[in-house]
Each structure stands twice: as structure tokens, then as C-alpha cells.
Amino acid sequence: MSVAIPNVPARTSRRRGILTSRKGRVGFAILLALIAIAAFAPLIAPHDPNAIDAARILAPPDLAHPFGSDALGRDVLSRVIYAYRVSLGVAVGSTLLAFLFGVPLGLYAGYHGGWVDTLIMRPIDMVLALPALLLAVALIAIIGPGSDVALLAIAVIYLPILARVVRSSTLVVASQTYVEAARARGTPSRRIITRHVLPNAIGPAIVQATILMGFALQIEAALSFLGLGAQPPTSSLGVMLADGRDFLTQAPWIEIFPGVAIAITVLAFNFFGDGLRTRLDPRGVAR
Template sequence: MRPERGRWRATLRLLLSSPPSLFAVLVLLAVVVVALFDEQIAPTGFNEVDVSDRLQPPGAGHWFGTDDLGRDVLSRVVLGAKVSLQVGTVAVGFSLVVGVLAGLLAGFYGRWIDAVLMRLMDVLFAFPAILLAIAVIAVLGPGTTNAMIAIGITYTPVFARVTRAAVLGVREQVFVRASRSVGASDARLLLRHVLPNALPPIIVQTSVSLAFAVLAEAALSFVGLGTQPPAPSWGRMLSEGRGYIDLAWWIAVFPGLAIVVLVLAFNLLGDGLRDVLDPQQRSALEAARHRPGRRRRAEVRR
């Protein structure tokens, strides 16, 4: 077994030994399963209207109640999970690729490449995230695909800064200079030595950005700039349910809870990854994990 593979397995075991991280992983796996098999799980279609059954409270027939058009809220929440995950993963994937590439080049080469790329990122970073996303959608037009592009552009400078900072701390290490001295190409240095050692903060930032991307998609859909009706979106469902909050609270509460749980899971996962990937925190966690075992062995000896 490669040492790197064994190290990542040990990291995964340490991550799952934390109850908050384990909860986050289980929630995210559940959401992924729901998103993959949404049509089989949902009791009805997302746009099956039954006006005679409108505004029904949660009960045996409709576990999450029905909305103002008689549509099953549970089905729309289940089918909306795919939209949130799709927008979040595609948008963060776009910003991850572009931002990490920019950060690698800026941090590794420095000089004018660093100045040009980072000034461009600073221009994007100067705008509040949601305002920048709204500005991009104002140019491209509303819709799920354009929301992905807008959110991806918004978080690109974040990944660029995180990657650049990590690369600056790695590029002058002894193993990098030794590889350069024996004639290793820049591409090999970047992909085999610099990037793997810069991965921990990038991984943590990815988890945190996924949480913010889910919130950004919900916010854009809430104001009518993201996913368009009749497609189900948690943010759009919040917008539709706010007018009935006194009469039918369940229309807005259940999609709101879905957003809260998913964002909480991503944040808890980010906290757990930060702890297990930071050397000092990792040492403390490993010591705390093995301490009860040592006490039990000592008691057995007695």
C-alpha cells in the first residue's frame, strides 16, 4: 500500500470518529441518495396539481402537506434536492478548477504572472458575493445553468487565494528544490509535489464553498433569478410559501429546514476536515482517540 493511501485512510477513519463529522457524512450521503433516486422516492411528480387538495396540513396523505396549488410539498422537497446539489457541485467544481489553476500559477511563478492573476481576482473579490452573482445573471439571464456560472465566478477568487497561499508555503521546501535541481519539469513539480501538499486547505475550502453555494442558489431562486418555475427549488419554494406563512407554514418551513440541514452538514464536514488535516489539531485528536484505549489496557493489567 502506498504511504499516501494509508495516510488518507487514517485521515478518513479519524474524521469518521468525530460524531459531528460522522453526522455530516451520513446526512450528505442521504441527500445524495435522495437526489439520485428522487423520482422513485417522491410520492408524486413535482408539478402534479390538485386544486381540491390545496393547503392541506401535514398528515398521513401528505407528510409535508400541500401548497396553494395542491402539489405535494414532500415530493417537491425531494425533487428539489437534485437542483441544490447540482448547482452547488457544478458551480464549486468550476470555481475549484479555475481558482486552483490560477492560484498554482500565481504562487509558483510569482512576478508578473502573480500580479496579473491576483489583481484580476481582487477585482472579483471586491464585490459582495451575492451582488456579483446577481450582476452576472443580469447579463446572462435567469436560469439554473446561468446560476451555476454566476456562483462559480463568485467563488473562483476564494480558491485562487487559498491555493496561492498554500503554494507559497510549499514552493521553497527542500523536496521541491531538490526535484528542481535534478531537472524535474515545472508541470511535474506542480502536479507531483506542490499541489498534493497544498490540498488540505483546498479540500476544507471546497466543503465550506459547497455550503455557501447551496445558500447562494436558494437566494437567487428566492428572488426569481435562479431555477425557474415549475421546476422545484428549495429557494423558490421559500419564495412561494412566504405569502402563506400564517395560513400554511409548512410550505416554507420544510424546504427551509432542508436548506439548513444541508448547509449545516457541509459546515460540520468542513470543520472536521480542518481538524484532521491540520497537523496540530490532528495530533490532539489522535491522542484523545487513543487515550481511553490506553486506560482500558491499564485496567486489564491491574
């Protein structure tokens, strides 16, 4: 006797209008613009971001230099444009790396349960118990400072978060009738996971990852500000904040523009994440 498995489309109705939310569209548009700025920085930047001009030390904004100059006479606008390449690269790269490893771990832990769940989730719980910034600082202290090390440190922080989100979603999906029917029919576990569980459990993790990218940008800025991330003369938003901290009253534009850039990017990620939540996270829709 065979068991009929319902044909369950993986959220097709939710995919039709992923950007129907106004906030989601605004966030998506801003992020596209920022990614374009980072990708085409050499074409967009009006000046060499590392060019020192002694005649323009701490010069205020003008038509030729709309964001002013820093303590070395470097153009702040050009440095902000190039800083997006580093800061966005670390934020997006670290989250994608955590997503790449966290999703499979959460899937297998939630689907198989028992000793598999214990073996996977107990070390993850131990990492989650540690303060995030302290863990990042400890890893950088062991390996050494740099934007690539900051990327790795943030990925280690985010992997347990995404694994837990996927595990929770998997526990719900794995108890559904169509998954039980697939098991009763003798469908291999790997096929059940990839065909039935993953498409229906991945939504909340995508939403969470999108929002985490905004926080990753803040962590990267904090680490670079402390001298643990990107190193001068590399242009990073955190490095720029560190460069301007001694001139806050004399030349506030050195701090203001990188700070505004961070705020805009974080808001864009949050808006985009909220837009995705209405379509990909059923719990978010229920709320």
C-alpha cells in the first residue's frame, strides 16, 4: 500500500510579492545603490582616497570636496565610498559564511533530533553563551587584526544564531503531515530534507541573516575603531570614525559622514529584512 504525498509548493504564494512592503522596497533600493557604489568605487570616487594634500588638512566641505577633508588632507567623500567596499564586504561576507555552515547544522539537528541534535547544538549553545564582541576580540587577539579576520570572527558569532533559527523552523516543518507521509513512504532522509524541509524552513533564516548583516556592519565598525579590524590606511567606516575622534569639535564632518553612512546602511538592511519577513517568515506574518 502506497501513501500519497501531498504536493506542497514551497511558499510559491509568498514568493510572488517579496517586495510588496513599502519598507522592503525602500531598503532594497538603498542596498542596491550602496552595493553599486562599493562595486564601482574607482569610477565614482572624485579623488584618490589615500592622496594626502597638506593644503587641505581639516578643510571644511566645499564644491570640490562635499564631505570635507580629514587630518591628512584626504577627501572624506572618496574615503566613504571606498569604505563601503570593506565594511559591506565584511558584513555581507561574514553573514553568508555563517549562513552557509549554520543552515545545514540547524537542519540536521532539528530533523534527526536525539544524539545528533545534542552533538550539534551543545557546542553551539556554548558559543552563544559568550558575549559576542568579547568572542570576536579573543579570536582577533589569537589570529591577528585585519578585515579578513574580522569577517571570520563575525561569522563565528552568527553561525550559532542562524543554526538555532533553522533548527526551530525545522522542528515545526518536520512535524507536518506531508513530511510524515514522506517518511512512511520510505523516502530517504536526505531527499526529505532537501525537497520538503529546507524550502519550508529556510525563510526565517533568510530574514534573520538580512537583519544580521546590519549588525555585522556595526560590529565591523566597532572592531576597526578599536584597531582590531581593517588597518590604516585602508578606508573602512570604523577606521574613519577612529581617524576623526580627536577632531570632533574642530572638524566634525570627519565623524558625521561615516556615522551617517553606517546608520543608513543598517536601516536599509532592517527595512529589507522587514519586507522579507512578511513573505518568508510565517511567524512574522502572524504577528
